[in-house]
Amino acid sequence: MRPSRLHSRAVTLPDAPPIPPRCAHCGLRASGAFHQLAPGELGFVEDLRSATERVPAGHALIREQADGGRLFTLYAGWAFRYKTLSDGRRQILNFLLPGDLFGLQQRFSEGATYGVEALTDVSVCVFQGTRLWELYRAHPRLGYDLTWLCAREEQMLDENLLTTGRRSAVERVAVLLIHLFKRMQRLGLVDGDNGCPFPLTQQHMADALGLSLVHTHRTLRRLQALGLHTLDEGRLVLRNPGALTQLADYATQPLEPLPLL
Amino acid sequence: MRPSRLHSRAVTLPDAPPIPPRCAHCGLRASGAFHQLAPGELGFVEDLRSATERVPAGHALIREQADGGRLFTLYAGWAFRYKTLSDGRRQILNFLLPGDLFGLQQRFSEGATYGVEALTDVSVCVFQGTRLWELYRAHPRLGYDLTWLCAREEQMLDENLLTTGRRSAVERVAVLLIHLFKRMQRLGLVDGDNGCPFPLTQQHMADALGLSLVHTHRTLRRLQALGLHTLDEGRLVLRNPGALTQLADYATQPLEPLPLL
Protein backbone atom coordinates (compact mmCIF):
# COMPACT_ATOMS: atom_id res chain seq x y z
CA MET A 1 0.00 0.00 0.00
CA ARG A 2 2.08 2.82 1.34
CA PRO A 3 5.84 2.35 1.20
CA SER A 4 7.28 1.98 4.68
CA ARG A 5 8.91 5.27 5.50
CA LEU A 6 12.08 4.29 7.22
CA HIS A 7 14.17 6.99 5.75
CA SER A 8 16.23 6.93 8.95
CA ARG A 9 19.04 9.42 8.86
CA ALA A 10 20.81 6.34 10.16
CA VAL A 11 23.36 6.48 12.90
CA THR A 12 23.79 10.22 13.09
CA LEU A 13 21.94 12.04 15.85
CA PRO A 14 18.54 13.42 14.93
CA ASP A 15 18.65 16.97 13.69
CA ALA A 16 16.41 18.34 16.46
CA PRO A 17 17.44 20.63 19.29
CA PRO A 18 18.20 19.10 22.69
CA ILE A 19 15.86 19.92 25.59
CA PRO A 20 17.22 21.95 28.51
CA PRO A 21 17.49 19.85 31.68
CA ARG A 22 15.53 22.38 33.74
CA CYS A 23 11.96 23.35 32.81
CA ALA A 24 12.79 26.85 33.99
CA HIS A 25 15.03 27.16 30.94
CA CYS A 26 12.45 25.72 28.55
CA GLY A 27 12.76 27.33 25.14
CA LEU A 28 9.05 26.97 24.46
CA ARG A 29 7.99 28.76 27.63
CA ALA A 30 10.36 31.54 26.75
CA SER A 31 8.66 32.04 23.38
CA GLY A 32 5.72 33.85 24.94
CA ALA A 33 3.15 31.76 23.12
CA PHE A 34 2.26 29.86 26.28
CA HIS A 35 0.86 30.43 29.74
CA GLN A 36 3.28 31.06 32.52
CA LEU A 37 3.27 28.59 35.40
CA ALA A 38 3.74 29.28 39.09
CA PRO A 39 7.10 28.06 40.43
CA GLY A 40 5.48 25.21 42.36
CA GLU A 41 3.68 24.01 39.26
CA LEU A 42 6.83 24.20 37.19
CA GLY A 43 8.66 22.14 39.78
CA PHE A 44 5.93 19.53 39.75
CA VAL A 45 6.02 19.30 35.97
CA GLU A 46 9.77 18.90 36.00
CA ASP A 47 9.47 16.17 38.59
CA LEU A 48 6.74 14.44 36.61
CA ARG A 49 8.93 14.38 33.55
CA SER A 50 10.69 11.06 33.38
CA ALA A 51 12.85 11.66 30.33
CA THR A 52 13.53 13.67 27.24
CA GLU A 53 14.05 11.95 23.94
CA ARG A 54 15.10 12.72 20.42
CA VAL A 55 13.47 10.65 17.71
CA PRO A 56 14.36 10.65 14.02
CA ALA A 57 11.85 11.39 11.29
CA GLY A 58 9.65 8.47 10.31
CA HIS A 59 9.91 6.65 13.61
CA ALA A 60 7.05 5.79 15.93
CA LEU A 61 6.38 7.74 19.10
CA ILE A 62 3.28 5.76 20.00
CA ARG A 63 2.46 2.48 18.36
CA GLU A 64 -1.12 1.89 17.27
CA GLN A 65 -1.28 -1.44 19.08
CA ALA A 66 -0.98 -1.63 22.84
CA ASP A 67 1.55 1.01 23.73
CA GLY A 68 2.26 2.02 27.31
CA GLY A 69 0.54 4.85 29.09
CA ARG A 70 3.22 7.44 28.58
CA LEU A 71 2.39 11.07 28.08
CA PHE A 72 4.34 13.37 25.74
CA THR A 73 4.83 17.00 24.98
CA LEU A 74 6.35 17.81 21.64
CA TYR A 75 9.24 20.17 22.23
CA ALA A 76 10.55 20.63 18.70
CA GLY A 77 9.72 19.30 15.25
CA TRP A 78 6.54 17.95 13.68
CA ALA A 79 4.61 14.73 14.29
CA PHE A 80 1.17 13.36 13.49
CA ARG A 81 -1.50 11.15 15.00
CA TYR A 82 -3.06 8.52 12.75
CA LYS A 83 -5.30 5.48 12.61
CA THR A 84 -5.18 2.65 10.10
CA LEU A 85 -7.71 0.14 8.83
CA SER A 86 -6.75 -3.50 8.75
CA ASP A 87 -6.10 -3.38 5.01
CA GLY A 88 -3.63 -0.54 5.37
CA ARG A 89 -5.71 2.52 4.54
CA ARG A 90 -4.42 5.28 6.76
CA GLN A 91 -6.04 8.42 8.07
CA ILE A 92 -3.97 11.16 9.64
CA LEU A 93 -6.07 12.60 12.46
CA ASN A 94 -4.08 15.76 13.10
CA PHE A 95 -0.60 17.20 13.03
CA LEU A 96 1.37 17.96 16.18
CA LEU A 97 3.46 21.09 16.54
CA PRO A 98 5.75 22.22 19.37
CA GLY A 99 3.84 22.54 22.63
CA ASP A 100 1.25 19.91 21.71
CA LEU A 101 0.45 17.19 24.21
CA PHE A 102 -0.25 13.64 23.11
CA GLY A 103 -0.81 10.24 24.64
CA LEU A 104 -3.50 11.42 27.01
CA GLN A 105 -6.26 9.19 25.65
CA GLN A 106 -4.15 6.15 26.35
CA ARG A 107 -4.57 6.80 30.06
CA PHE A 108 -8.30 6.44 29.78
CA SER A 109 -8.56 3.31 27.70
CA GLU A 110 -6.65 0.07 27.52
CA GLY A 111 -3.76 0.68 25.18
CA ALA A 112 -3.38 3.14 22.35
CA THR A 113 -6.24 3.74 19.97
CA TYR A 114 -4.06 5.65 17.54
CA GLY A 115 -0.43 5.86 16.50
CA VAL A 116 1.92 8.82 16.56
CA GLU A 117 4.83 9.15 14.17
CA ALA A 118 7.61 11.70 13.96
CA LEU A 119 7.27 13.68 10.75
CA THR A 120 10.60 15.43 11.13
CA ASP A 121 13.34 14.78 13.63
CA VAL A 122 11.74 15.53 16.94
CA SER A 123 12.46 16.22 20.60
CA VAL A 124 9.88 15.26 23.19
CA CYS A 125 9.37 15.45 26.94
CA VAL A 126 8.10 12.19 28.40
CA PHE A 127 5.86 12.14 31.46
CA GLN A 128 4.80 9.37 33.79
CA GLY A 129 1.19 8.74 32.93
CA THR A 130 0.68 6.76 36.11
CA ARG A 131 1.04 9.88 38.22
CA LEU A 132 -1.61 11.76 36.31
CA TRP A 133 -4.16 11.55 39.08
CA GLU A 134 -1.62 13.06 41.46
CA LEU A 135 -1.39 16.07 39.18
CA TYR A 136 -5.07 16.80 39.55
CA ARG A 137 -4.89 16.64 43.33
CA ALA A 138 -1.70 18.59 43.83
CA HIS A 139 -2.12 21.22 41.12
CA PRO A 140 -5.72 21.68 40.00
CA ARG A 141 -4.60 24.42 37.69
CA LEU A 142 -2.56 21.94 35.70
CA GLY A 143 -5.55 19.64 35.56
CA TYR A 144 -7.59 22.49 34.20
CA ASP A 145 -4.94 23.12 31.58
CA LEU A 146 -4.97 19.47 30.60
CA THR A 147 -8.69 19.62 29.96
CA TRP A 148 -8.15 22.78 27.98
CA LEU A 149 -5.57 21.13 25.78
CA CYS A 150 -7.87 18.19 25.25
CA ALA A 151 -10.81 20.43 24.37
CA ARG A 152 -8.67 22.40 21.96
CA GLU A 153 -7.53 19.28 20.17
CA GLU A 154 -11.13 18.22 19.94
CA GLN A 155 -11.90 21.50 18.22
CA MET A 156 -9.26 20.79 15.63
CA LEU A 157 -10.73 17.34 15.07
CA ASP A 158 -14.16 18.90 14.62
CA GLU A 159 -12.73 21.08 11.91
CA ASN A 160 -10.98 18.14 10.26
CA LEU A 161 -14.17 16.15 10.31
CA LEU A 162 -16.02 18.98 8.63
CA THR A 163 -13.24 19.08 6.08
CA THR A 164 -13.13 15.41 5.14
CA GLY A 165 -16.89 15.07 5.37
CA ARG A 166 -18.09 18.08 3.44
CA ARG A 167 -15.40 20.05 1.68
CA SER A 168 -14.30 19.57 -1.93
CA ALA A 169 -10.71 18.72 -2.79
CA VAL A 170 -9.65 22.34 -3.42
CA GLU A 171 -11.28 23.46 -0.21
CA ARG A 172 -9.60 20.68 1.72
CA VAL A 173 -6.14 21.54 0.54
CA ALA A 174 -6.74 25.23 1.16
CA VAL A 175 -7.87 24.56 4.73
CA LEU A 176 -4.86 22.41 5.43
CA LEU A 177 -2.43 25.04 4.23
CA ILE A 178 -4.07 27.88 6.12
CA HIS A 179 -4.60 25.97 9.30
CA LEU A 180 -1.03 24.79 9.61
CA PHE A 181 0.19 28.23 8.65
CA LYS A 182 -1.89 29.86 11.39
CA ARG A 183 -0.63 27.40 13.95
CA MET A 184 2.95 28.10 12.97
CA GLN A 185 2.21 31.80 13.17
CA ARG A 186 0.93 31.46 16.70
CA LEU A 187 4.24 29.85 17.61
CA GLY A 188 6.16 32.72 16.03
CA LEU A 189 7.59 30.45 13.35
CA VAL A 190 6.44 32.45 10.33
CA ASP A 191 8.98 34.70 8.67
CA GLY A 192 8.42 38.14 7.16
CA ASP A 193 7.44 36.87 3.70
CA ASN A 194 4.46 34.86 4.93
CA GLY A 195 6.62 31.77 4.76
CA CYS A 196 7.11 28.90 7.18
CA PRO A 197 8.65 25.44 7.31
CA PHE A 198 6.36 22.79 5.84
CA PRO A 199 7.82 19.30 5.99
CA LEU A 200 4.72 17.41 4.83
CA THR A 201 4.90 15.04 1.94
CA GLN A 202 2.05 15.00 -0.56
CA GLN A 203 1.30 11.57 0.83
CA HIS A 204 0.86 13.06 4.29
CA MET A 205 -1.51 15.67 2.97
CA ALA A 206 -3.51 13.05 1.12
CA ASP A 207 -3.72 10.86 4.21
CA ALA A 208 -4.85 13.81 6.30
CA LEU A 209 -7.46 15.04 3.84
CA GLY A 210 -9.05 11.77 2.84
CA LEU A 211 -7.90 12.17 -0.76
CA SER A 212 -5.74 10.07 -3.04
CA LEU A 213 -2.12 11.00 -3.54
CA VAL A 214 -2.60 11.77 -7.22
CA HIS A 215 -5.58 14.00 -6.72
CA THR A 216 -3.90 15.84 -3.87
CA HIS A 217 -1.02 16.58 -6.18
CA ARG A 218 -3.24 17.88 -8.96
CA THR A 219 -5.20 20.04 -6.54
CA LEU A 220 -2.04 21.48 -5.08
CA ARG A 221 -0.87 22.36 -8.57
CA ARG A 222 -4.14 24.04 -9.30
CA LEU A 223 -3.93 26.29 -6.26
CA GLN A 224 -0.35 27.08 -7.04
CA ALA A 225 -1.24 27.99 -10.61
CA LEU A 226 -3.81 30.42 -9.24
CA GLY A 227 -1.02 32.13 -7.38
CA LEU A 228 -2.42 31.35 -3.96
CA HIS A 229 0.69 29.72 -2.55
CA THR A 230 4.06 28.23 -3.29
CA LEU A 231 5.49 25.10 -1.81
CA ASP A 232 9.17 24.33 -2.37
CA GLU A 233 11.92 22.61 -0.51
CA GLY A 234 9.87 22.18 2.61
CA ARG A 235 8.82 25.80 2.77
CA LEU A 236 5.27 27.09 2.42
CA VAL A 237 4.55 30.65 1.35
CA LEU A 238 1.04 32.06 1.29
CA ARG A 239 0.89 34.39 -1.70
CA ASN A 240 -2.74 35.32 -1.21
CA PRO A 241 -3.95 34.43 2.29
CA GLY A 242 -7.24 36.28 1.82
CA ALA A 243 -8.31 34.38 -1.26
CA LEU A 244 -7.16 31.14 0.29
CA THR A 245 -9.15 31.79 3.46
CA GLN A 246 -12.25 32.63 1.49
CA LEU A 247 -11.86 29.60 -0.72
CA ALA A 248 -11.55 27.38 2.33
CA ASP A 249 -14.45 29.01 4.16
CA TYR A 250 -12.08 29.09 7.10
CA ALA A 251 -13.02 30.67 10.42
CA THR A 252 -10.07 32.21 12.21
CA GLN A 253 -9.78 31.64 15.92
CA PRO A 254 -8.51 34.25 18.39
CA LEU A 255 -4.92 33.70 19.40
CA GLU A 256 -4.73 33.62 23.18
CA PRO A 257 -1.76 32.03 24.91
CA LEU A 258 -1.94 28.26 25.14
CA PRO A 259 -1.47 26.04 28.14
CA LEU A 260 1.68 23.95 28.08
CA LEU A 261 2.43 20.65 29.78
CA MET B 1 -30.25 23.16 0.98
CA ARG B 2 -31.59 21.20 3.89
CA PRO B 3 -35.21 21.92 4.83
CA SER B 4 -35.40 23.63 8.20
CA ARG B 5 -36.48 21.01 10.69
CA LEU B 6 -38.94 22.81 12.84
CA HIS B 7 -41.25 19.94 13.29
CA SER B 8 -42.13 21.35 16.71
CA ARG B 9 -44.53 19.12 18.54
CA ALA B 10 -46.03 22.52 19.19
CA VAL B 11 -47.45 23.56 22.50
CA THR B 12 -47.57 20.15 24.16
CA LEU B 13 -44.79 19.30 26.58
CA PRO B 14 -41.83 17.43 25.17
CA ASP B 15 -42.11 13.69 25.45
CA ALA B 16 -38.98 13.26 27.57
CA PRO B 17 -38.85 12.23 31.22
CA PRO B 18 -38.49 14.95 33.87
CA ILE B 19 -35.26 15.08 35.88
CA PRO B 20 -35.40 14.36 39.62
CA PRO B 21 -34.73 17.48 41.69
CA ARG B 22 -32.01 15.76 43.72
CA CYS B 23 -28.91 14.28 42.06
CA ALA B 24 -29.08 11.51 44.63
CA HIS B 25 -32.19 10.26 42.87
CA CYS B 26 -30.69 10.54 39.39
CA GLY B 27 -32.01 7.83 37.14
CA LEU B 28 -28.79 7.67 35.16
CA ARG B 29 -26.62 7.09 38.20
CA ALA B 30 -28.98 4.33 39.27
CA SER B 31 -28.48 2.53 35.96
CA GLY B 32 -25.07 1.20 36.96
CA ALA B 33 -23.42 2.31 33.73
CA PHE B 34 -21.62 5.17 35.47
CA HIS B 35 -19.09 5.81 38.20
CA GLN B 36 -20.39 6.42 41.67
CA LEU B 37 -19.54 9.76 43.25
CA ALA B 38 -18.68 10.49 46.86
CA PRO B 39 -21.46 12.34 48.73
CA GLY B 40 -19.46 15.57 48.80
CA GLU B 41 -18.91 15.44 45.07
CA LEU B 42 -22.54 14.71 44.41
CA GLY B 43 -23.52 17.70 46.52
CA PHE B 44 -21.14 19.92 44.62
CA VAL B 45 -22.53 18.78 41.29
CA GLU B 46 -26.06 19.41 42.46
CA ASP B 47 -25.07 22.87 43.59
CA LEU B 48 -23.30 23.57 40.32
CA ARG B 49 -26.39 22.65 38.38
CA SER B 50 -28.33 25.80 37.63
CA ALA B 51 -31.35 24.28 35.94
CA THR B 52 -32.90 21.33 34.22
CA GLU B 53 -34.64 21.76 30.90
CA ARG B 54 -36.78 19.85 28.49
CA VAL B 55 -36.29 20.66 24.85
CA PRO B 56 -38.40 19.37 21.96
CA ALA B 57 -36.93 17.51 19.00
CA GLY B 58 -35.37 19.71 16.34
CA HIS B 59 -34.62 22.63 18.62
CA ALA B 60 -31.20 24.08 19.34
CA LEU B 61 -29.36 23.37 22.58
CA ILE B 62 -26.29 25.32 21.58
CA ARG B 63 -26.28 27.72 18.67
CA GLU B 64 -23.35 27.62 16.30
CA GLN B 65 -22.80 31.36 16.62
CA ALA B 66 -21.85 32.93 19.88
CA ASP B 67 -23.72 30.96 22.48
CA GLY B 68 -23.11 31.40 26.21
CA GLY B 69 -20.70 29.30 28.19
CA ARG B 70 -23.22 26.90 29.60
CA LEU B 71 -22.37 23.29 30.22
CA PHE B 72 -24.83 20.43 29.69
CA THR B 73 -25.31 16.82 30.51
CA LEU B 74 -27.83 14.96 28.44
CA TYR B 75 -30.19 13.18 30.81
CA ALA B 76 -32.57 11.54 28.37
CA GLY B 77 -33.07 11.47 24.61
CA TRP B 78 -30.71 11.95 21.66
CA ALA B 79 -28.90 15.01 20.38
CA PHE B 80 -26.04 15.76 18.02
CA ARG B 81 -23.16 18.17 17.59
CA TYR B 82 -22.63 19.68 14.15
CA LYS B 83 -20.78 22.31 12.15
CA THR B 84 -21.95 24.02 8.98
CA LEU B 85 -20.17 25.70 6.09
CA SER B 86 -21.35 29.12 5.02
CA ASP B 87 -23.23 27.68 2.04
CA GLY B 88 -25.22 25.32 4.26
CA ARG B 89 -23.35 22.06 3.94
CA ARG B 90 -23.61 20.41 7.33
CA GLN B 91 -21.43 17.86 9.05
CA ILE B 92 -22.67 16.03 12.13
CA LEU B 93 -19.64 15.57 14.37
CA ASN B 94 -21.10 13.03 16.75
CA PHE B 95 -24.29 11.90 18.40
CA LEU B 96 -25.00 12.48 22.07
CA LEU B 97 -26.64 9.85 24.24
CA PRO B 98 -27.74 9.99 27.89
CA GLY B 99 -24.82 10.75 30.17
CA ASP B 100 -22.87 12.67 27.54
CA LEU B 101 -21.45 16.05 28.43
CA PHE B 102 -21.41 18.91 25.95
CA GLY B 103 -20.60 22.58 25.84
CA LEU B 104 -17.17 22.17 27.41
CA GLN B 105 -15.20 23.56 24.47
CA GLN B 106 -17.15 26.79 24.68
CA ARG B 107 -15.47 27.49 27.99
CA PHE B 108 -12.07 27.47 26.35
CA SER B 109 -12.76 29.62 23.33
CA GLU B 110 -14.84 32.68 22.65
CA GLY B 111 -18.29 31.45 21.80
CA ALA B 112 -19.42 28.16 20.38
CA THR B 113 -17.50 26.53 17.56
CA TYR B 114 -20.26 24.03 16.89
CA GLY B 115 -24.00 23.70 17.31
CA VAL B 116 -25.97 21.13 19.26
CA GLU B 117 -29.50 20.16 18.29
CA ALA B 118 -32.02 17.90 19.99
CA LEU B 119 -32.67 14.88 17.80
CA THR B 120 -35.55 13.63 19.92
CA ASP B 121 -37.31 15.32 22.78
CA VAL B 122 -34.63 15.73 25.36
CA SER B 123 -34.02 16.47 29.05
CA VAL B 124 -30.76 18.13 30.06
CA CYS B 125 -29.01 19.28 33.21
CA VAL B 126 -27.52 22.75 32.84
CA PHE B 127 -24.38 23.76 34.73
CA GLN B 128 -22.77 27.11 35.36
CA GLY B 129 -19.72 27.15 33.17
CA THR B 130 -18.32 30.12 35.01
CA ARG B 131 -17.73 28.02 38.11
CA LEU B 132 -15.76 25.40 36.22
CA TRP B 133 -12.44 26.43 37.69
CA GLU B 134 -13.91 26.06 41.17
CA LEU B 135 -14.71 22.46 40.36
CA TYR B 136 -11.07 21.66 39.71
CA ARG B 137 -9.97 23.20 42.99
CA ALA B 138 -12.67 21.78 45.21
CA HIS B 139 -13.00 18.32 43.67
CA PRO B 140 -9.99 17.24 41.64
CA ARG B 141 -11.64 13.93 41.03
CA LEU B 142 -14.40 15.65 39.09
CA GLY B 143 -11.79 17.53 37.09
CA TYR B 144 -10.14 14.24 36.28
CA ASP B 145 -13.49 12.88 35.14
CA LEU B 146 -14.03 15.91 32.94
CA THR B 147 -10.74 15.30 31.18
CA TRP B 148 -11.71 11.67 30.81
CA LEU B 149 -15.00 12.57 29.18
CA CYS B 150 -13.22 14.94 26.86
CA ALA B 151 -10.62 12.35 25.91
CA ARG B 152 -13.32 9.78 25.27
CA GLU B 153 -15.19 12.10 22.97
CA GLU B 154 -11.96 12.75 21.16
CA GLN B 155 -11.61 9.02 20.60
CA MET B 156 -15.01 8.94 19.00
CA LEU B 157 -14.05 11.82 16.75
CA ASP B 158 -10.89 9.97 15.76
CA GLU B 159 -13.01 7.06 14.71
CA ASN B 160 -15.41 9.30 12.80
CA LEU B 161 -12.54 10.95 11.03
CA LEU B 162 -11.18 7.59 9.97
CA THR B 163 -14.65 6.74 8.74
CA THR B 164 -15.32 9.81 6.64
CA GLY B 165 -11.75 9.96 5.42
CA ARG B 166 -11.09 6.38 4.44
CA ARG B 167 -14.08 4.09 4.56
CA SER B 168 -16.38 3.28 1.64
CA ALA B 169 -20.10 3.99 1.82
CA VAL B 170 -21.08 0.49 2.96
CA GLU B 171 -18.38 0.51 5.59
CA ARG B 172 -19.48 3.92 6.81
CA VAL B 173 -23.07 2.92 7.28
CA ALA B 174 -22.06 -0.32 8.97
CA VAL B 175 -19.82 1.52 11.43
CA LEU B 176 -22.54 3.99 12.28
CA LEU B 177 -25.05 1.27 13.03
CA ILE B 178 -22.68 -0.79 15.14
CA HIS B 179 -21.23 2.11 17.01
CA LEU B 180 -24.55 3.57 18.07
CA PHE B 181 -25.80 0.10 18.90
CA LYS B 182 -22.81 -0.55 21.16
CA ARG B 183 -23.27 2.75 22.91
CA MET B 184 -26.92 2.00 23.55
CA GLN B 185 -25.93 -1.42 24.82
CA ARG B 186 -23.54 0.10 27.31
CA LEU B 187 -26.44 2.15 28.64
CA GLY B 188 -28.59 -0.93 28.97
CA LEU B 189 -31.01 0.27 26.30
CA VAL B 190 -30.83 -2.77 24.02
CA ASP B 191 -33.63 -5.30 24.28
CA GLY B 192 -33.42 -9.08 24.04
CA ASP B 193 -33.74 -9.21 20.26
CA ASN B 194 -30.65 -7.09 19.57
CA GLY B 195 -32.94 -4.14 19.01
CA CYS B 196 -32.75 -0.57 20.22
CA PRO B 197 -34.38 2.81 19.60
CA PHE B 198 -32.90 4.56 16.58
CA PRO B 199 -34.44 7.97 15.95
CA LEU B 200 -32.06 9.09 13.19
CA THR B 201 -33.38 10.24 9.88
CA GLN B 202 -31.55 9.17 6.72
CA GLN B 203 -30.58 12.81 6.42
CA HIS B 204 -28.90 12.65 9.82
CA MET B 205 -26.95 9.58 8.83
CA ALA B 206 -25.88 11.20 5.58
CA ASP B 207 -24.76 14.34 7.39
CA ALA B 208 -22.79 12.29 9.89
CA LEU B 209 -21.12 10.07 7.31
CA GLY B 210 -20.18 12.63 4.70
CA LEU B 211 -22.47 11.03 2.14
CA SER B 212 -25.43 12.31 0.16
CA LEU B 213 -28.93 11.51 1.28
CA VAL B 214 -29.68 9.41 -1.78
CA HIS B 215 -26.57 7.33 -1.55
CA THR B 216 -27.06 6.75 2.16
CA HIS B 217 -30.51 5.44 1.42
CA ARG B 218 -29.28 3.07 -1.26
CA THR B 219 -26.48 1.80 0.93
CA LEU B 220 -28.84 1.21 3.82
CA ARG B 221 -31.09 -0.80 1.50
CA ARG B 222 -28.15 -2.82 0.36
CA LEU B 223 -27.16 -3.81 3.88
CA GLN B 224 -30.74 -4.58 4.71
CA ALA B 225 -31.08 -6.78 1.63
CA LEU B 226 -28.04 -8.72 2.83
CA GLY B 227 -29.91 -9.45 6.03
CA LEU B 228 -27.47 -7.57 8.23
CA HIS B 229 -30.00 -5.34 9.92
CA THR B 230 -33.52 -3.96 9.89
CA LEU B 231 -34.56 -0.42 10.52
CA ASP B 232 -38.24 0.35 10.98
CA GLU B 233 -40.29 2.84 12.91
CA GLY B 234 -37.33 4.21 14.74
CA ARG B 235 -36.06 0.84 15.86
CA LEU B 236 -32.77 -0.74 14.82
CA VAL B 237 -32.23 -4.49 14.96
CA LEU B 238 -28.87 -6.07 14.22
CA ARG B 239 -29.60 -9.34 12.43
CA ASN B 240 -25.98 -10.28 11.96
CA PRO B 241 -23.68 -8.28 14.24
CA GLY B 242 -20.65 -10.38 13.38
CA ALA B 243 -20.83 -9.81 9.65
CA LEU B 244 -21.57 -6.15 10.22
CA THR B 245 -18.57 -5.75 12.52
CA GLN B 246 -16.29 -7.45 10.06
CA LEU B 247 -17.61 -5.41 7.17
CA ALA B 248 -17.00 -2.21 9.12
CA ASP B 249 -13.55 -3.25 10.31
CA TYR B 250 -14.77 -2.12 13.69
CA ALA B 251 -12.66 -2.42 16.84
CA THR B 252 -14.73 -2.99 19.95
CA GLN B 253 -13.78 -1.09 23.06
CA PRO B 254 -13.93 -2.52 26.56
CA LEU B 255 -16.99 -1.41 28.48
CA GLU B 256 -15.88 0.07 31.77
CA PRO B 257 -18.18 2.38 33.70
CA LEU B 258 -18.18 5.95 32.47
CA PRO B 259 -17.73 9.12 34.43
CA LEU B 260 -20.85 11.27 34.69
CA LEU B 261 -21.17 15.00 35.24
Add this chain to the structure above:
DNA sequence: CGGGGTCTTGAAACGGCTCAACAAGAGTGG
Protein backbone atom coordinates in the same frame (compact mmCIF):
# COMPACT_ATOMS: atom_id res chain seq x y z
C1' DC C 1 25.73 2.92 -10.57
C1' DG C 2 21.60 1.13 -8.50
C1' DG C 3 17.63 1.75 -5.51
C1' DG C 4 14.16 3.89 -2.83
C1' DG C 5 11.44 7.90 -2.04
C1' DT C 6 9.02 11.73 -3.94
C1' DC C 7 6.89 14.27 -7.52
C1' DT C 8 4.61 14.33 -11.96
C1' DT C 9 1.40 13.29 -15.79
C1' DG C 10 -2.00 10.76 -18.79
C1' DA C 11 -5.90 7.65 -19.48
C1' DA C 12 -9.64 5.05 -18.06
C1' DA C 13 -12.92 3.30 -14.63
C1' DC C 14 -16.08 3.96 -10.89
C1' DG C 15 -18.26 5.41 -6.67
C1' DG C 16 -20.97 8.69 -5.19
C1' DC C 17 -23.53 13.04 -6.43
C1' DT C 18 -27.18 15.77 -8.51
C1' DC C 19 -31.49 16.25 -10.53
C1' DA C 20 -36.11 14.88 -10.78
C1' DA C 21 -40.24 12.76 -9.63
C1' DC C 22 -43.45 10.26 -6.76
C1' DA C 23 -45.60 7.89 -2.58
C1' DA C 24 -47.00 7.64 2.19
C1' DG C 25 -48.08 9.64 6.52
C1' DA C 26 -48.88 13.49 9.76
C1' DG C 27 -50.28 17.89 10.90
C1' DT C 28 -53.06 22.19 9.57
C1' DG C 29 -56.71 24.99 8.41
C1' DG C 30 -60.91 25.93 6.14
Add this chain to the structure above:
DNA sequence: CCACTCTTGTTGAGCCGTTTCAAGACCCCG
Protein backbone atom coordinates in the same frame (compact mmCIF):
# COMPACT_ATOMS: atom_id res chain seq x y z
C1' DC D 1 -63.91 15.97 6.74
C1' DC D 2 -61.18 17.09 3.03
C1' DA D 3 -57.66 19.64 0.50
C1' DC D 4 -53.04 21.33 1.37
C1' DT D 5 -48.45 21.22 2.88
C1' DC D 6 -44.44 19.44 4.90
C1' DT D 7 -41.39 15.73 6.06
C1' DT D 8 -39.41 11.41 5.09
C1' DG D 9 -38.52 7.64 2.31
C1' DT D 10 -37.92 5.78 -2.40
C1' DT D 11 -36.20 5.09 -7.15
C1' DG D 12 -34.20 6.06 -11.94
C1' DA D 13 -30.87 8.35 -15.05
C1' DG D 14 -26.85 10.72 -16.16
C1' DC D 15 -22.93 13.27 -14.88
C1' DC D 16 -18.57 14.38 -12.67
C1' DG D 17 -15.10 14.46 -9.06
C1' DT D 18 -12.01 11.42 -7.55
C1' DT D 19 -9.62 6.98 -7.72
C1' DT D 20 -6.83 3.58 -9.77
C1' DC D 21 -3.39 2.06 -12.82
C1' DA D 22 0.75 2.91 -15.18
C1' DA D 23 4.90 5.03 -16.37
C1' DG D 24 8.57 8.21 -16.23
C1' DA D 25 11.69 11.94 -14.10
C1' DC D 26 14.44 13.63 -10.54
C1' DC D 27 17.25 13.36 -6.47
C1' DC D 28 19.67 11.82 -2.64
C1' DC D 29 22.36 8.22 -0.73
C1' DG D 30 24.80 3.93 -0.18
